[in-house]
Amino acid sequence: MEPEHRDQPHLPGPTVYPIGFAAGVATLLVGLVVSPTVIAPIGGAIAMPAPATAPAVPADVGEAAMPPPAPGERFARSRFLEGATLGLGGVIGGVVTVPVLGMALGPAFGKQGKHRVDLGSIDNFPQGDWEIAHFFLHPDEGEVTRRTAYIRYNGLLSGKPSFTIISNRCAHLGCPVQPNGPSFPDQTKNFGTGGGQEVTLIKMLPAGGFGCPCHGGQYDTEGNRTAGPPVRSLDRYEYAIDNGHLILGKTYSVAHVDGTGSTAVIHRYGLAGPGQHIDGWEQIFYPLQPPH
Ligand code: FES
Incomplete structure (x- = not known):
């Protein structure tokens, strides 16, 4: 009792x-x-x-709030209440936070690397010429997914068409890099390839490479950094040939490229953010990155 x-x-x-x-x-x-x-x-x-109406009572004065366990009692009531309170709090916390976290973080993990962009017939890409290609990554999501790539058809390699497809996202802070030579708007091709995809191809001459207008980063025609603050080469697109059409896949990052054209050796890595080192000792400062 x-x-x-x-x-x-x-x-x-x-x-x-x-x-x-x-x-x-x-x-x-x-x-x-x-x-x-x-x-x-x-x-x-x-x-x-x-305002206090009575002096505070020290914690070690007076009777214990809970009686000590009776002889033979396995679990003190205080421990049961403590466990029940913590457990209930954990369940309520999970019910409240898990849906919120799911909605906040879920979209960042969805559709990663799933895009497939049809840039039309490979006949639109004369061998050795460069084209500025504008297209939508996800046509149903509108302008915000509009992208630009620089594309050169290198001819056949082991019987298969070879392309160099460079992203225009600067590897310093992400500004759009530009060709260092002229473009020819009078040689522009506009066409659709289905699913709302609208492709624009503009002939251009990179004349030695690409330059970034933001902080002066410079790249050669393989996308290798040659000057300025960028920390690596320009990103590239995977590609495939499907029914004679050039299909862009996901983007990936490049430390550097040896050689040129169809025989170039690309030192590729998973897609990294602008300014992120992907090789050398500096990469230890970028161990975990959010999905892109
Ligand atoms: S963003 Fe391109 S050099 Fe800085």
């Missing part, structure tokens, strides 16, 4: 302050939205702690 303490007053005495505090905080928060000068101060006043 637990001892009864009906003849002894609670120390400290019961109070409605927690309810008043909660109501005050709620009023304060609502007031910050609807009336920061009138309702919010009222909420703050309600939430203010009431």
